[in-house]
Amino acid sequence: MGAPAWRVLPVEVGDPRSLMAGSDALLASLTHAPAPTLRWYRSTHTAIVRGRSQAGLVLDGALPVVSRSTGGGAVLLTPDLLSLDVALPAGHPLLEGDLTSVFLPVGRAWRDALASMGVRDLRVHEGPATATRRGSPRQRLLADICYGTRGRGEVLVGERKLVGLAQRRRRAGALIQCGLLRRWTPGPLLAALGADPDDAELAAAAVGLDDLLDDPPDDATVARVVSARLTR
Secondary structure (H helix, E strand, O other), X not given: XXXXXXXXXXXXXXXXXXXXXXXXXXXXXXXXXXXXXEEEEEEOOOEXXXXXXXXXXOOOOOOOEEEOOOOOOEXXXXXXXXXXXXXXXXXXXXXXXXXXXXXXXXXXHXXXXXXHOOOOOEEEOOOOOOOOOOOOHHHHHHHHEHHHOOOOOOEEEOOXXXXXXXXXXXXXXXXXXXXXXXXXXXXXXXXXXXXXXXXXXXXXXXXXXXXXXXXXXXXXXXXXXXXXXXXX
């Protein structure tokens, strides 16, 4: 028998808590339904999503806070972020190699898809993650914010991050979470962390798709083109 066929789910719109619960449920489902799956979603309102190791992150409480099971820094989940869960059962070819190798083919698929939609100057960060959680206060602040640093496989436009990646592994498989910025507005997240909401370095660290193209594709088009690349 061949490998299970990919499932590609339509773009889901919901509240932050239910969307994160759906990600956990998708990873758990690999135990009894080991089919590689793409799940697209967008939030109805703004919340801060903490990474798996950020339970102690100090926030001001102005925005709702939810947690995700994958690693990495905090994400400002807004209607301007298009997210994708890539669920891969154990033994899937994309999981060959070390723990971070999966980020490279996922990032390259995003890069190629975005290039076909007119985005220029794209590249995939193939080096190690740049986050430093035990460095200076400044380094720790950058590490606290997903789009403030770079991880392996993440997609950049020049020096600005466009697509962020994170993952969680279990015996049954892996969940790779991807976030495509449509617009980059770090101010509310910086304010929640007690930092300067007008921080120039953070403002220049990332960029949104809608800021790059005069006529940006809608979510359904992005999902269709990226899904086609990932499921080849």
